[in-house]
Amino acid sequence: xxxxxxTSTEKDALLRAGIDRSLRHPVMFFLTSGAxxxxxxxxxxxxxxxxxxxxxxxxxxxxxxxxxxxxxxxxALVYGWGFQAAFGVIIWLMSRLSRQECRAAGLILxxxxxxxxxxxxxxxxxxxxxxTGMPWMEFPVFAWPVMLFGYFAIVIWSFIQFKVRPDGPVxxxxxxxxxxxxxxxxxxxxxxxxxxIIPGNPVMAAGINAWYKSAIIFLFFTPVALGTxxxxxxxVTGRPIHSYSLAKLGFWSLAIVxxxxxxxxxxxxPIPYFLPYVGAAATVLFFIPAFTAAVxxxxxxxxxxxxxxNSPTLRFTMAGVIGLIVMGTAAVFLNLPGSTLRYxxxxxxxxxxxxxxIYAFFSFVMFGAIYFIVPRITRREWLSRRLIKFHFFISxxxxxxxxxxxxxxxxxxxxxxxxxxxxxxxxxxxxxxxxWAMTIAWCAILLxxxxxxxxxxxxxxxxxxxxxxxxxxISDHGHSPHGEEGDIDTGGPGTASAAAx
Numbered sequence: 001x002x003x004x005x006x007t008s009t010e011k012d013a014l015l016r017a018g019i020d021r022s023l024r025h026p027v028m029f030f031l032t033s034g035a036x037x038x039x040x041x042x043x044x045x046x047x048x049x050x051x052x053x054x055x056x057x058x059x060x061x062x063x064x065x066x067x068x069x070x071x072x073x074x075x076a077l078v079y080g081w082g083f084q085a086a087f088g089v090i091i092w093l094m095s096r097l098s099r100q101e102c103r104a105a106g107l108i109l110x111x112x113x114x115x116x117x118x119x120x121x122x123x124x125x126x127x128x129x130x131x132t133g134m135p136w137m138e139f140p141v142f143a144w145p146v147m148l149f150g151y152f153a154i155v156i157w158s159f160i161q162f163k164v165r166p167d168g169p170v171x172x173x174x175x176x177x178x179x180x181x182x183x184x185x186x187x188x189x190x191x192x193x194x195x196x197i198i199p200g201n202p203v204m205a206a207g208i209n210a211w212y213k214s215a216i217i218f219l220f221f222t223p224v225a226l227g228t229x230x231x232x233x234x235x236v237t238g239r240p241i242h243s244y245s246l247a248k249l250g251f252w253s254l255a256i257v258x259x260x261x262x263x264x265x266x267x268x269x270p271i272p273y274f275l276p277y278v279g280a281a282a283t284v285l286f287f288i289p290a291f292t293a294a295v296x297x298x299x300x301x302x303x304x305x306x307x308x309x310n311s312p313t314l315r316f317t318m319a320g321v322i323g324l325i326v327m328g329t330a331a332v333f334l335n336l337p338g339s340t341l342r343y344x345x346x347x348x349x350x351x352x353x354x355x356x357x358i359y360a361f362f363s364f365v366m367f368g369a370i371y372f373i374v375p376r377i378t379r380r381e382w383l384s385r386r387l388i389k390f391h392f393f394i395s396x397x398x399x400x401x402x403x404x405x406x407x408x409x410x411x412x413x414x415x416x417x418x419x420x421x422x423x424x425x426x427x428x429x430x431x432x433x434x435x436w437a438m439t440i441a442w443c444a445i446l447l448x449x450x451x452x453x454x455x456x457x458x459x460x461x462x463x464x465x466x467x468x469x470x471x472x473x474i475s476d477h478g479h480s481p482h483g484e485e486g487d488i489d490t491g492g493p494g495t496a497s498a499a500a501x
Contacts, residue, residue: 015099015101016096016376018101019092019095019096019099019100019101019102020092020376020377020379021377022095022101022102022103022105023091023092023095023102023105023377024377024378025105025109026088026091026102026105026108026109026112027088027091027092027373027377028088028374028377028378028459028460029088029109029112030084030085030087030088030091030112031084031085031088031370031373031374031456032453032456032457032460033080033084033112033116034080034081034082034083034084034085034088035081035449035452035453035456036080036453037076037077037079037080037081037084037119038076038077038080038081038363038449038453039446039449039450039453040076040080041073041074041076041077041080041081042073042442042445042446042449043446044069044070044072044073044076045073045077045442046439046442046443046446047064047069047073048066048069048070048073049435049438049439049442050435050439051065051066051069052066052432052435052438053432053433053435053436053439062129063127063128064127067131068126068127068129068131069127071126071131071135071138072123072126072127072138074135074136074354075119075122075123075126075136075138075139076119076123077358077359078136078216078358079118079119079122079139079147080116080119080123081363082221082358082362082363083115084112084115084116085363085366085369085370086180086220086221086224086366087112087115087154087155088370088373089224089228089366089369089370089373090155090158090177090180090181090224091108091154091155091157091158092373092377093173093177093227093228093231094158094161094162094174094177095158095161097165097171097173097174097231098158098161098162098164098165098174099165099166100161100164100165102157102161103157104157107153107157108153108154108157110153111149111150111151111153111154112150112154114146114149114150114153115147115150115151115154117146117150118139118143118144118146118147118150119143119147121139121140121142121143121146122138122139122140122143122147123139125139125140125143126138126139126140132195132196134195134205134209135209135210135213136209136212136213136216137191137192137195137209137212141196144188144192144196148185148188148189148192151184151185151188152185155181158177158181159178159181162174162178171230171231172227172230172241172244172247172248172251173227173228173230173231174227175227175248175251176223176224176226176227176230176251177223177224177227179219179223179251179255180219180220180223180224180227183215183219183220183223184216184219184220187212187215187216187219187220188212191208191209191211191212194208195208195209203266203269203270203271204271206265206266206269207262207263207265207266207269207271207275210262210263210264210265210266210279211261211262211263211279212262213262213354214258214261214262214279214283215258215259215261215262217354217357217358218254218258218261218286219258219259221357221358221361221362222254222258222289222324222357222361222362223251223254224362225320225324225361225362225365225366226250226254226293226324228317228365228366228368228369229293229297229317229320229321229365229368230247230293230296230297232313232314232317232365232368232369232372233297233300233301233314233317234300235372236307236311236313236314236372237300237301237303237304237307237308237314238304239300239303239304240300241296241297241300242295242296242297242299242300243296243299246292246295246296247292247293247296249292250288250289250292250293250296251289253285253288253289253292254286254289257282257285257286257288257289258282258286258289259282260278260279260281260282261279261282261283261286262279262283263275263276263278263279264276264277264279264280264283264335264337264341264345265279265345265350267280267337267341267342267345276337277337280335280336280337280341283331283335284331284332284335284336286328286331287328287329287331287332290324290325290327290328290331291325291328293321293324294321294322294324294325294328297317297318297321298318298321301314301317301318309473310472310473310474311470311472311473312368312371312382312385312388312392312471312472312473313368313369313371313372314368315368315392315473316364316365316367316368316371316392317364317365317368317369319364319392319396320360320361320362320363320364320365320367320368321361321365323356323360323361323364323399324361326356326360326361326403327353327356327357327360327361330352330353330356330403330407331353334349334350334353334407340411342414342418343410343411343413343414343415343417343418344407344410344411344414345414346414346417347410347411347413347414347417348406348407348409348410348413348434349406349407349408349409349410349411349413349414350410351406351410352402352403352404352405352406352407352409352410353407355399355402355403355406356399356403356407359399359402360399360400360403364395367391367395367452370456371388371471374456374459375459375464375470375471378459378460378462378464379462380459380462380463380464380465380466381464381465381466381470381471382455382459382464382465382471383455383458383459383463383464383465384455385471385472385473387451387452387455388455388471388473389473390448390451391448391449391451391452391455394444394445394447394448395445395448395449397441397444398441398442398444398445398448399441399445401437401438401440401441402437402438402441402442402445405434405437405438405441406434406438408434409433409434409435412434
């Protein structure tokens with residue numbers, strides 16, 4: 001005779017289902033609108049890179065000059081795609097790890113529209129000629145308070161959920177996500193106040209802008225991606241994190257070192273002499289948290305090699321972790337004072353590092369999270385494994401090509417700038433072949449993300465396939481090797497500790 005009292009496993013399944021149901025609309029809104037902005041960003045990236053090697057391309061439209069499209073391309077990538085993907089992942093992960101249903105889905109959804117309104121007016125301002133001229137802060141001044149209000153309205157509920165969570169351990173994923181949610185408003189408010197409300201010396205304004213851009217990479221995108229990877233890897237493999245002590249070392253080294261990075265971009269400027277060298281040293285030392293986190297995650301995943309090969313979530317996540325290692329290596333290579341820093345300071349290499357950080361590392365981990373989260377909140381599975389494979393391989397080839405040609409093409413540019421017997425125009429011409437390669441790569445990435453976006457829309461409309469197994473990259477599997485959560489339709493057994501340890 002069956003008992004009427006639910007077992008702990010059944011209670012866990014009901015709780016997970018309740019969390020997923022409460023967050024379905026805001027999470028899907030952030031992920032889908034983020035994917036749409038990613039497509040917009042890539043289109044603008046194609047236009048701006050094409051203008052480097054073909055200046056006459058679309059020259060009849062004043063809104064589509066190189067300066068405007070390049071700035072709009074990066075801002076759409078950072079604030080349209082990057083932040084919205086982070087919002088969707090943060091609110092879902094914090095609810096799952098705090099074991100709390102969302103009680104404010106409508107308010108979060110409204111705040112998401114406010115954030116998108118801020119991005120829209122900001123991009124219109126850039127393209128119409130009202131840019132501030134500050135990298136990653138080109139939006140007209142009136143846009144940043146709108147975005148700040150939207151940000152607080154989105155994340156405040158995750159803080160509340162963390163506060164009222166049941167007694168228990170604080171997982172390493174929560175450490176990273178909470179840190180990112182706290183660090184961003186500190187960086188955002190500080191930079192905007194010092195640059196727009198109480199502006200000072202223009203040289204120091206350039207230094208603050210460089211610090212802001214570095215902080216967004218290292219103190220927001222990096223901890224969000226690492227917190228997500230530390231959740232997904234144990235969850236899908238069903239194995240605990242390789243070393244919790246190593247995970248804490250990576251977190252604290254990131255927190256202590258990376259707020260000092262950024263000022264190296266002003267080497268040689270009339271500012272206090274030590275600031276650029278402190279910034280260069282901090283950026284070089286990024287290799288420590290990057291390497292410790294990457295080794296920890298990869299050692300966890302290596303224990304389940306077949307799952308990594310077959311799971312879309314782990315395949316994208318591990319590609320992102322490898323991107324983190326490359327990013328840490330590039331941080332060392334491009335910021336050595338007296339050596340490569342003078343070549344990368346005013347060249348295409350800086351753009352290559354930004355794309356490496358946002359796309360090769362952060363975005364690949366976000367793609368992995370999307371392939372894991374979306375089936376659980378829509379109660380459907382992905383329609384086509386072929387589209388997932390296409391998205392993965394074209395994205396890999398495209399982003400590797402962009403990062404390589406931008407970084408090494410930028411170094412060639414910098415070498416030409418240092419040769420005083422060569423004109424600035426001639427040194428800039430060295431980037432033309434690399435610009436052609438970047439245009440082709442962005443076109444390929446645009447194609448892969450078009451199919452990804454359509455795939456995501458199908459899932460939002462709940463037209464995905466019903467299945468007792470998750471989507472794997474093999475056609476025949478008789479069990480569910482997708483972690484302990486099991487069947488997405490019945491909410492099979494799972495443990496909270498495996499999710500983040």
